[in-house]
Amino acid sequence: CTDFSNHSPLLKIATMPSYKLYYFDVRGRGELIRYVFLAAGKEFDDIRFTSEVWKEHKPKAPYGQAPFLEIDGKPLAQSNTIARYLAREFGLAGKDSWEQAKIDELLDLSEDMFKEVGKPIFEKDEEKKKELLKNLTDVVYPKFVQLFEKSLTANGGKFFVGNELTLGDLAVYCAFDTPLKSSPNLMDDCPNLKAQRSMVEGLPKLAAYLKTRKDSHI
């Protein structure tokens, strides 16, 4: 096999980077990154581990946390940073800087909702836990579901940003994965959001993965 490594730089540009994603074997903070790879049809090493095995990988993590991504061995940390970077690489980050910002808004808004979702999960006091769960169903979910419906409708109802699938659509889809498990009807008054969810689920590259993916609590 001929060694082309000293030849035309064009051959180097044509080589795809190798991607290794390191995360626990749950959806959690890794799933959005997986969605980006799948939706873009890009290969990646989906390294999943238990808490025990994590101890072996932790020294490689830039800041001692997962998920982290290795791009030809160069590490990148922080789930949303990784998702944004890959979206830019794969053309899922909008057509210009403004659209990129509109997508960022959705990630940041999802993060606001995620902060609330986490509270009952980590609350040890049973009474407080009940209160927090009730607050989620009665106050938090309705609030966010309305904000996302409004944003989607303002953009024509089909995609969150621009005229095609972007990280924004994947991020909102991902954000509701866990909430819908405990509140399956939370999107009932949001026709566009419901339809957008079906659209994402129906994407050929994601559909197979979503059908066979094993269940995880978070």
Place this chain on the structure above:
Amino acid sequence: MPTYKLSYFDLRGRGELARLVFKAAQRDFEDDRVQREDWPTLKASTPFGQMPVLDVDGKKLAQSNTISRFLAREFNLAGKDSFEQAQCDQYLELVEDMFKEFAKAFFEKDEEKKKEINKNLSEVVFPKFLGLFEKALEANGGSFLVGNSLSLADLGVYNGFDTPLQQNPKMMDSYPKLKALRSRIEGMPTIGDYLKNRKVSDI
């Protein structure tokens, strides 16, 4: 040139980083500081019922870190390529992680719990993040967090320690590179003046 208007309360809080980006880039903007009593009327006109909001020639953008990232890209403070942009993002998110811990103390009403949280902050959380950022500076040549010049990463870390330092002015004393970065920013044109003269706010 677009016209920029940043609307936020008259304190640092979630609006300050965007203000620092404008100042570091030496760009004009309307620093619309909203008084508490005027906020309820304004609220409905914002994208998600919150501030800060950035108005760019009539188009609105919400979410503090989104605004800061957008402005950084506009003003070449987001690194020289996509990977450096990602590195800037990384630092913003790390500051956000630190802020989450810090916010716990701020919102805790129970005095005993508050004491515990503050103890954890000074003994565990702040040393962890101070060490992390100091090490990152060392690994990148000592002067800036990303690349060879000031970026959103440096401004984000500067801004992230404003309130903690107000409460504990000595907290950075054992972190020379971080301290030097702060001085460097404070010595830069326009942003230096702004930092010298800005009024003090609790948060």
